[in-house]
Amino acid sequence: GDFERRFRFVQEVYEGVRNAVGGAYPILIRLSGREYLEGGREMEETRRIVKRLEEIGVDAIDVSAGITMDAESFTWLTPPASFPQGAFLRDAAEIKREVGIPVIGVGKIRDPWFAEKALAEGRVDFIALGRTLIADPAWPNKAFAGATREIRRCISCNRCWSILYRHPIRCAINARAGRERAFPMTPVIHRRRVAVVGGGPAGMEAARVAAERGHAVTLFEKERHLGGQLRLAVVPPFKRELAWLLGYLKTQVQKKVEVKLQHEVHAAELLQGQFDVVILAAGCLPPEPSRLRDPRVIKTWDVLSGKAKVDGNQIVVIGQSRVACETAELLFRRKNKNVTILHSGPMEDFGKDMEPIFERRLLLDRLDASAVKIYHETSFIGFTPEGIAVKGSYNGMVPCDRVIIDDFPISNNALLGELQGRMAVIAIGDCVSPGDIYKAIHSGFRASYQVS
Ligand SMILES: Cc1cc2nc3c(=O)[nH]c(=O)nc-3n(C[C@H](O)[C@H](O)[C@H](O)COP(=O)(O)O)c2cc1C
Ligand code: SF4
Numbered sequence: 001g002d003f004e005r006r007f008r009f010v011q012e013v014y015e016g017v018r019n020a021v022g023g024a025y026p027i028l029i030r031l032s033g034r035e036y037l038e039g040g041r042e043m044e045e046t047r048r049i050v051k052r053l054e055e056i057g058v059d060a061i062d063v064s065a066g067i068t069m070d071a072e073s074f075t076w077l078t079p080p081a082s083f084p085q086g087a088f089l090r091d092a093a094e095i096k097r098e099v100g101i102p103v104i105g106v107g108k109i110r111d112p113w114f115a116e117k118a119l120a121e122g123r124v125d126f127i128a129l130g131r132t133l134i135a136d137p138a139w140p141n142k143a144f145a146g147a148t149r150e151i152r153r154c155i156s157c158n159r160c161w162s163i164l165y166r167h168p169i170r171c172a173i174n175a176r177a178g179r180e181r182a183f184p185m186t187p188v189i190h191r192r193r194v195a196v197v198g199g200g201p202a203g204m205e206a207a208r209v210a211a212e213r214g215h216a217v218t219l220f221e222k223e224r225h226l227g228g229q230l231r232l233a234v235v236p237p238f239k240r241e242l243a244w245l246l247g248y249l250k251t252q253v254q255k256k257v258e259v260k261l262q263h264e265v266h267a268a269e270l271l272q273g274q275f276d277v278v279i280l281a282a283g284c285l286p287p288e289p290s291r292l293r294d295p296r297v298i299k300t301w302d303v304l305s306g307k308a309k310v311d312g313n314q315i316v317v318i319g320q321s322r323v324a325c326e327t328a329e330l331l332f333r334r335k336n337k338n339v340t341i342l343h344s345g346p347m348e349d350f351g352k353d354m355e356p357i358f359e360r361r362l363l364l365d366r367l368d369a370s371a372v373k374i375y376h377e378t379s380f381i382g383f384t385p386e387g388i389a390v391k392g393s394y395n396g397m398v399p400c401d402r403v404i405i406d407d408f409p410i411s412n413n414a415l416l417g418e419l420q421g422r423m424a425v426i427a428i429g430d431c432v433s434p435g436d437i438y439k440a441i442h443s444g445f446r447a448s449y450q451v452s
Contacts, residue, residue, distance in 0.1 A: 028060035376393060
């Protein structure tokens with residue numbers, strides 16, 4: 001129908017609610033500024049709607065974005081990691097200029113200073129928080145107390161959405177979300193001496209929660225820094241928000257746990273009787289590119305860690321995983337390399353380990369729009385002086401200066417065999433089987449509750 005007929009729907013709903021709650025009760029309406037859908041609502045019509053909403057008596061407008069119709073519009077509902085903070089505040093600010101009633105802004109507001117700035121500049125009258133509160137329900141209290149370093153900022157991975165359809169709410173980085181009764185934040189009855197081996201996300205989360213509940217925790221990390229693979233995960237473009245998680249875990253662990261850096265712990269030390277329980281979170285060993293032996297070959301891990309210098313301009317990345325795709329994007333976007341990705345499987349398997357709507361789709365769109373070439377169903381057959389020979393959907397030679405290989409990492413579980421049967425040991429995270437940040441955090445969290 002036309003504008004008036006469509007508006008009648010919301011007007012009748014409003015009038016029904018108003019009759020039920022009375023004149024003094026505040027009624028606010030949430031609507032998307034734009035629907036990000038072909039033929040969908042744009043700001044021009046939204047401006048008209050909000051004026052009419054004010055006229056009929058609505059008390060406040062809450063401005064979000066998108067609609068659950070297709071992947072593109074759905075993406076705007078919960079802006080992912082590649083979107084900026086305050087992704088649709090500009091629409092809220094535009095609406096505020098149209099109406100005299102309060103306007104509420106929402107959408108990827110993660111930093112208290114950012115929220116404060118939007119309010120101080122008069123862009124909105126209130127701030128609403130969605131995933132920000134799922135990731136850290138204490139966000140408002142911490143912000144109010146000025147304890148911003150204590151905040152666990154949502155990393156916009158949208159695992160809460162994908163899981164919502166099958167389970168109660170879950171959060172990748174707040175493992176207690178939706179399970180508050182099963183995992184109460186209560187002090188332990190028996191204080192145990194806990195050794196955590198490995199300072200990656202699983203180990204840090206296990207150490208953090210075990211210490212918070214009252215256990216005496218010592219964390220051993222063989223490297224100079226805490227973080228494990230999370231230190232590599234933050235490197236590619238659009239992954240910066242993972243650094244928030246890294247910073248949060250480090251702050252918490254350094255406050256509550258005895259941390260021993262550059263300390264590669266062996267079974268003999270753990271078996272000396274100083275510890276009641278070992279939580280083994282030794283992560284993965286970097287993959288060995290044993291398949292290809294050529295001085296031009298570099299591992300993705302070494303590119304991300306900066307250990308290997310990627311000389312030359314023509315680069316081939318062989319692989320299909322998230323790490324391969326993100327390394328290719330890093331080399332193209334930040335290092336201005338000419339990148340070709342070689343993938344022996346079908347298109348559907350490419351980047352399959354990524355979240356499909358908010359991560360894989362957007363990354364493939366970005367690669368599509370870039371000069372990165374992707375050869376699917378094409379296999380490496382050998383090195384030539386100028387590059388590599390390939391066969392499959394593309395046959396011939398791909399010129400290249402460097403070949404980046406993404407092999408599978410290997411679980412580092414040697415200590416498990418040495419400790420099992422001799423003392424209490426709980427193995428978690430990548431040292432059991434390589435996984436993502438959700439799996440690392442959740443296994444670390446659960447392990448801390450298994451200590452009894
Ligand atoms: C699990 C989940 C469920 C949501 N359900 C709704 C909903 O029913 N109606 C709605 O308008 N927005 C819904 N949203 C969107 C949020 O209210 C919010 O506008 C959006 O997540 C952006 O804010 P944030 O970055 O703080 O999460 C939902 C978001 C999440 C993560
Ligand atoms: S699952 Fe990811 S997007 Fe959802 S609240 Fe947790 S960190 Fe944020």
